[in-house]
Amino acid sequence: xxxxxxxxxxxxxxxxxxxxxxxxxxxxxxxxxxxxxxxxxxxxxxxxxxxxxxxxxxxxxxxxxxxxxxxxxxxxxxxxxxxxxxxxxxxxxxxxxxxxxxxxxxxxxxxxxxxxxxxxxxxxxxxxxxxxxxxxxxxxxxxxxxxxxxxxxxxxxxxxxxxxxxxxxxxxxxxxxxxxxxxxxxxxxxxxxxxxxxxxxxxxxxxxxxxxxxxxxxxxxxxxxxx
Ligand code: BV8
Numbered sequence: 571x572x573x574x575x576x577x578x579x580x581x582x583x584x585x586x587x588x589x590x591x592x593x594x595x596x597x598x599x600x601x602x603x604x605x606x607x608x609x610x611x612x613x614x615x616x617x618x619x620x621x622x623x624x625x626x627x628x629x630x631x632x633x634x635x636x637x638x639x640x641x642x643x644x645x646x647x648x649x650x651x652x653x654x655x656x657x658x659x660x661x662x663x664x665x666x667x668x669x670x671x672x673x674x675x676x677x678x679x680x681x682x683x684x685x686x687x688x689x690x691x692x693x694x695x696x697x698x699x700x701x702x703x704x705x706x707x708x709x710x711x712x713x714x715x716x717x718x719x720x721x722x723x724x725x726x727x728x729x730x731x732x733x734x735x736x737x738x739x740x741x742x743x744x745x746x747x748x749x750x751x752x753x754x755x756x757x758x759x760x761x762x763x764x765x766x767x768x769x770x771x772x773x774x775x776x777x778x779x780x781x782x783x784x785x786x787x788x789x790x791x792x793x794x795x796x797x
Contacts, residue, residue: 571651574737575643576755577658577665580744580770581788584637585664587628591746596625607720615714622715626680626694629662639743639788640668642796647671655733659745659752661717676724676752682716691716724751734758741767741795744788747774756780769795 579589579596588596597606604610605621628634647654647670656673658665661680665673683694694716718724734740740759747753756766756779768780769791777783784791 571739572653572655572733572737573646573739573741574655574657574733574755574759574764575646576740576742576745576752577643577656577660578743578745578752579660580746581639581658581792582637582660582662582664583744584639584787584789586634587625587662587664589744591748602720606717608722611714611719618715622680622717625661629680634662634664636664636668637789639792640664640670642793644669646796655730655737657730657733657752657755659749661715674726674730676718676726676730678715678717678725680715680717683713684716686714727751730755731758734764735762737762737764739767740764741769742774742780743769743792745770745774747776767795 579587583589583592588594590596592598600617600621604614605618611618643654643656643665646652647656654672656665656670657676658673659677661675661678663679663681681694682691684691694713734755735758737759740756742756745752747756753776756768756776759766760779765782766780767782767784768774768777769784769786769788770777771785771787773783773785784795
């Protein structure tokens, strides 16, 4: 059975990471334009680096651990009869730390940096500082997070579209369905005659496009359906 799972910030909420649109969300303190666009980075690279460094340090401080939802998806991947494609909008590494081995980070990864000139990507020693010299010898002060900002092309879209065209079941977990092209994946899966399930605390902006809905916390709901 071919299953495609799309996760959003809601799957990491119970691990202690902020989502974007909750009252105390990431974009309460900073607008999207300020910290999640190339223009915002050009205008104020220091602010953007501080925004990502703070998230990286929170992720690396040991208190943030994968939760039962991440672990259930890793166990699902290991089952022989399941061909799982796990796509995440999240830039944290909680799926990998839960044991998932094939994760598509369509919006990039907090733990990596990119050289704006060579586009070379490599593990990042945070925080951004002068000694993080990129191997293509670009001065570290212009390194940028390996993250897809608004207006930039998400990663591995061809692989994602291929998996959506072949899947039997599409499941969205913990995403508000507000950002495209990810929010459009349910429609693509439906057009491929896949069954569709939304697992979320509240209805997403595309909830009407799902056949089935499970309302509740990811750490409670995902293990129920994954086992
Ligand atoms: C692109 C990385 C060209 C950075 C992110 C008008 C219409 C349609 C599209 C557009 C438009 N104008 C512009 C666009 C395109 C734009 C877009 O969609 N804009 C929006 C604002 C309308 N998109 C882009 O620019 C994308 N690129 O379009 O390129 C292209 C592409 C394809 C083909 C041709 C051309 C690039 C977008 C990437 C932006 N980067 N993140 C970072 O992380 O800092 S976006 C960021 O927000 C996330 O990555 C995610 O994608 C998005 C939504 O966040 P969620 O994960 O859903 O989190 P949120 O807080 O919103 O919701 C959490 C949910 O969890 C809630 O529903 C909550 O109820 C639930 N929840 C909470 N706790 C729990 C829970 N559920 C279960 N259990 C819990 N415990």
